[in-house]
Amino acid sequence: MAGKEARSQAFGAHLPPVLIRQSVEAALIEDLGRAGDITSNATIPPQAKAKAVLATRQDGILCGMPLAAEAFWQIDPEIEFKIEADEGDHISAGDVVAKLSGDARAVLAAERVALNYLMRLSGIATYTARYQAEIAHTEARVTCTRKTIPGHRAFDKYAVKCGGGSNHRFGLDDAILIKDNHIAVAGGVKLALQRAREWAGHLVKVEIEVDTLDQFREALSGNPDVILLDNMTTDQLSEAVAINRADNAGRVVLEASGNVDLDTIRAIAETGVDYISTSKITMAASTLDLALDIAISD
Amino acid sequence: MAGKEARSQAFGAHLPPVLIRQSVEAALIEDLGRAGDITSNATIPPQAKAKAVLATRQDGILCGMPLAAEAFWQIDPEIEFKIEADEGDHISAGDVVAKLSGDARAVLAAERVALNYLMRLSGIATYTARYQAEIAHTEARVTCTRKTIPGHRAFDKYAVKCGGGSNHRFGLDDAILIKDNHIAVAGGVKLALQRAREWAGHLVKVEIEVDTLDQFREALSGNPDVILLDNMTTDQLSEAVAINRADNAGRVVLEASGNVDLDTIRAIAETGVDYISTSKITMAASTLDLALDIAISD
Amino acid sequence: MAGKEARSQAFGAHLPPVLIRQSVEAALIEDLGRAGDITSNATIPPQAKAKAVLATRQDGILCGMPLAAEAFWQIDPEIEFKIEADEGDHISAGDVVAKLSGDARAVLAAERVALNYLMRLSGIATYTARYQAEIAHTEARVTCTRKTIPGHRAFDKYAVKCGGGSNHRFGLDDAILIKDNHIAVAGGVKLALQRAREWAGHLVKVEIEVDTLDQFREALSGNPDVILLDNMTTDQLSEAVAINRADNAGRVVLEASGNVDLDTIRAIAETGVDYISTSKITMAASTLDLALDIAISD
Amino acid sequence: MAGKEARSQAFGAHLPPVLIRQSVEAALIEDLGRAGDITSNATIPPQAKAKAVLATRQDGILCGMPLAAEAFWQIDPEIEFKIEADEGDHISAGDVVAKLSGDARAVLAAERVALNYLMRLSGIATYTARYQAEIAHTEARVTCTRKTIPGHRAFDKYAVKCGGGSNHRFGLDDAILIKDNHIAVAGGVKLALQRAREWAGHLVKVEIEVDTLDQFREALSGNPDVILLDNMTTDQLSEAVAINRADNAGRVVLEASGNVDLDTIRAIAETGVDYISTSKITMAASTLDLALDIAISD
Amino acid sequence: MAGKEARSQAFGAHLPPVLIRQSVEAALIEDLGRAGDITSNATIPPQAKAKAVLATRQDGILCGMPLAAEAFWQIDPEIEFKIEADEGDHISAGDVVAKLSGDARAVLAAERVALNYLMRLSGIATYTARYQAEIAHTEARVTCTRKTIPGHRAFDKYAVKCGGGSNHRFGLDDAILIKDNHIAVAGGVKLALQRAREWAGHLVKVEIEVDTLDQFREALSGNPDVILLDNMTTDQLSEAVAINRADNAGRVVLEASGNVDLDTIRAIAETGVDYISTSKITMAASTLDLALDIAISD
């Protein structure tokens, strides 16, 4: 795949290609520094060619190929990059996900940056998929938070989606989430919700966080789009679900958070909540091990 | 601490303040988006003031305060930010690491970005310290690799150092690391080392990776600065250490890599190698849980 | 007001200060070019001081002071800038909105950039207020679109809000708006809505555009958050409002668009729709005439 | 037209292609945000193709195609973009100005940014042409000022030129324009002109603003390149023209400003002045209505 | 001088402070890299303070202090920076031009960047002054060209001005300079001048390059603002000056170029030409030797 196809593919993957371009350029500058790949410059002749196979060494979910492709393209648009697997695919140790060929020094210069994106994003996707698999028998979806690596919000959230998770808001600006401080200053749940509705445009959802059932009932009467049930027991969560169904035809979306991990998420999902949010899928995910096997001919 | 002190402190922490400025600006734009913190804008009056305490909820090593301070400073240089702990300090659950006061909306707007840096970098520092603690009875040091989050190389490596680890090269340009492909194309270990020496300036170190003792002996005779012993057994590592001492007065630095984890690092260190490199400390570290407790008065 | 207060004030005005910094820096570079203000450099001695009064020459709504203040601050942080009116204030011809003093050359160098922001944004705010005034006797709100000047989305939308209007989505990414093409490809209104719900996170609203009452009824049954009634007659709009109340307890928000101007908006609002969107408030607004009266002493 | 031709065409249109690249990249990031076009991602399959026709809904002057082409190119360099009309062409409602085909999601993602540039710049060009048409029977040319949208100076001025207007200076740095404050501080018209001549290089023109005939005569004797006659009556303007011809062989260029609109410009031009400057053509121009008609096949 | 004064001073020096900020930030990132000043971090304790004296080791013209001040300010706004000499001052070996005090590591980290600007710009100013001194008995001025270091145009031209030279155009966009290719394609000198006048705004000067007296006479009749006499003998130059005076009241500005150096410029100036342009003052100037003498106390 030449550079143009890589960019097309990036778009198909739902990531804005302009974000990809800027992020990868910064990453390459960071790795190549002021002198470039001095090892290859010293040891590999300019005319050498490389053939390489990009493969996974672990089972998981593939994510990040448009960023990897862009890394090679920015170093040398002549590198051929043939993608062999789709974003979100389940991949098994040994699977080839792409084949490359081109200038040997160029392939080596882009290798680490490409892999760093792939390993990080596939790691998030894979870890998300494990959470989602635990609750596949329910209607609940695991969802991320704003706890992401600075500068990687778009990519981290994209990886969550590739892993089968759902996305919470992307920033402070695209949805309202009222927390305890806002409630206190606004003068209570009702007033906070009212001010939110007045301020926000009609394309903005309003969520409110509660940590007791009393607060929950008060919030429910204020008619938010979503209620976040924080740090509740599964009994409390079940009761909240029941109240919502009884009083409100289940119209308010319920999200649970707090103490979510691979051991607890199943029970939380079985209470009937709609979404379960956790920072673990973005902040505690190990990377997935992918590598580039390269053969060089000069 | 006002903004100026934050910048001074950033410098004291060995991180280039210009890198901090650019990274934090990008992170704030990412989180505030086009409309800013719409929740606080809707519910908190402009004149409201906040007092806040930044504390850790887990034991660990503190890292990232200059970045956190910069986040508050860029949003509102009037926010007072008083640091109560030093970079690299051991902190225990409940410890206060900083106190803040200022415009309530501004404090809330910078909170997440500040915490995301702190949680990530303290997580790396803490995890590094656990590795280093395992080998504290030896002369060996744990060291990082180029497997870092794109755009965060400087910060990730800084966190490794805060955690007591040592830093490998920062990019492709600041040291030579000859691997199998380079050796093959160059026509062998000796030729590869010779080309590296000719190419590199006299302020550049040359390392070569080997995976057998035969290769090690050949490499040793080429007089590199460092030899990377990849995926060797502890017996092989011990023998390499012995050969280096016997033939070479221990003059070449030995680094081990491969299969390094908290269970294996002790035995590897006890072979007498100088450095043990692993991507785990940057790529498999969970975040450390820190939070901001805020009280708002209007 | 010194620079720090200007930044604080910018935040109070709900605009991300980091966006302001970047936009104003680019605008100053654009106006000062490579040689700076050569007229003042030639004719005004370095020690000259200026006092200036920023006043409006037309009645309107004030908007953009944080950007204006930043322009002076970036040129010379020693300039005193005292704000005399709040964002969103009704101002009358002759009203003073700020007083400045400082280095004469610096004041002159920042003048045009500061005024260009103020004139443009106050123009949008003023024009928006005229639209909103026409429908003040109804519950309807005028709202903007994504037809804004490239690079000014955040500021244009902020000005709409200062003028009493409401904001539609800020970009392609913060809400779903299904149009005819999406419906056609998805295989109908229901399928399009269903795919949108499945794709979007629970913090994302879904709007669908219809242009007949049949389509409207179909859309209503799919339970979107908002329905956009495009280019309908006021009779059709009234009927849509009635249907929504009868069948759906008025739960879906109704937005009208098409042929909206100062002559037509009153009748549209009186049909009972909730929002009326028009690009005119951002794309057809004249600037408001503000000027800086400067006295220089050397 | 593929991306390379778009860039060539941009250059042919006299706009620096590097400015276009940077502006369009920022505009796309602004519109696509962190999550991209979520509506199309939800409803349009990746393999869908679009054919589209870019047409005007109003009569006017076309301007901005290189920016529009760049928007599509940056999203997906595979989109074919065939230009059917030249910059500066008179176009009539219904005229097709370009035809596109390519990936459906990509076409939809770039649509709004492309149109926002075209609508704004064609609006300026069209409005400028109306001013110039009023004075076509004279030698006078309408010219713009530095009152332009921040960040759009190059594009706004380019649109004025496409509309048949002439360009005043592009920034504070490329010509000298002496105003009342400069005269006062310099100690009079003569001294101000003398200082300007001494300071400025020989490739820099010097203009001076006067508002009385006495000042005009004084300015004339100082031999500036251009005199700006601000807020004068048509009688005063006529007299200034006569004086210039009599005393100076008409050698100084005369520019009129103040109270210029479509009703007054004809009489001003008939006084014999060379240029008539007004901010209206950049700051009071409505956008021209252009749209993209898209057919999608999957 | 604290940072605010440094910025004020930068403005006083006629350089756009926003250009200074961006250039210095890039230079610091370039020198500090990803790990910062590792030597000082290793050997100097955080609490150490430095006092330093910035002095010249050679006679020359001082230029670049606003850039030097900004370098220290960006690293640590707490550093005191007291300027002891003005831009453009003649300085003698040993003269102190500034005194600094502050955090020792910060002073050392900014030192090289500050000096690199000062040495380069003072070198240009000094070399320009030597050229100008050769022709001080005439009316002629030495002037620069567009042969400058990429990214340093504004600074290189500013240094020429500090050295007593005059500035030619700053880019391709701020004046017209018609050369042989333009003349050939346009169909001759007259047609080229006519097209230039029609295209350019009234604030743009038009210069034409000729290399024979016949071309000169033809150009003169086309009434350009400036004629560039390229590679002519001093006899030809003298004749051109005479023709201009006789036929044209000396109204066209005459510029000479070609074979200009310290040995030839005197004779060229004595022909009566107004300006003598040469790339030597920007491209062949050695740096002026300045250094920082630092005393550190911990």
Add this chain to the structure above:
Amino acid sequence: MAGKEARSQAFGAHLPPVLIRQSVEAALIEDLGRAGDITSNATIPPQAKAKAVLATRQDGILCGMPLAAEAFWQIDPEIEFKIEADEGDHISAGDVVAKLSGDARAVLAAERVALNYLMRLSGIATYTARYQAEIAHTEARVTCTRKTIPGHRAFDKYAVKCGGGSNHRFGLDDAILIKDNHIAVAGGVKLALQRAREWAGHLVKVEIEVDTLDQFREALSGNPDVILLDNMTTDQLSEAVAINRADNAGRVVLEASGNVDLDTIRAIAETGVDYISTSKITMAASTLDLALDIAISD
């Protein structure tokens, strides 16, 4: 050579292509400004084509072609650019180094930026080669310093290498260089070296500057990688070389600095030092005269 090949070639030349892209973009924006090449726009029709020959007018070493190629490519990717000489080649006055063809305006618009890079970098390479030629009969290599033009470190050092010189460290971060201040604060040569070794990673070299033979002996015993002998006489240098050989098997690399010029370098090299560093090769090099001969057909 089309753009893709230019980028490949840039990589072959060992310069990070991402640095080239950013630097050239900034340089083009600097030269084209807001209005572009107004001379060519005025006089050259859009359909005109150019053929051009890039040739040198002086003997020297060629350096900078990847930057020159990028300039043309960014303006118009359709320009054909055929390289006829390799980086580092000895070229003689009259030699053609590249041939171009394409849109005439585009070729003219990129000409100056392309030449400015080539002239500067070939000038450094040529001057470096003269220094190296003086010492070709020895083992010594001339090496550069951190005295480079801000923003051009990577390019200036690359040019030194093209000229046959060797590179010292690229920034404060990639090697340790202990100077007098560091020694004083650390408490002596031994302590400074010890702290450096403890702080720095194992891939970082440690150099220490001395200016007496006593200091040299002390430094030698601390086992640094490199010792910088500053401002020593050739007798002192010879003695230092002898001591190193006698006491240390010549294991420490010796670098000389101070009073290095074309007259002195030979004698310095003959003392047996390994490297001779001087800022002259980057800061006192004149540009090499290259030019573009263009023929335009319309």
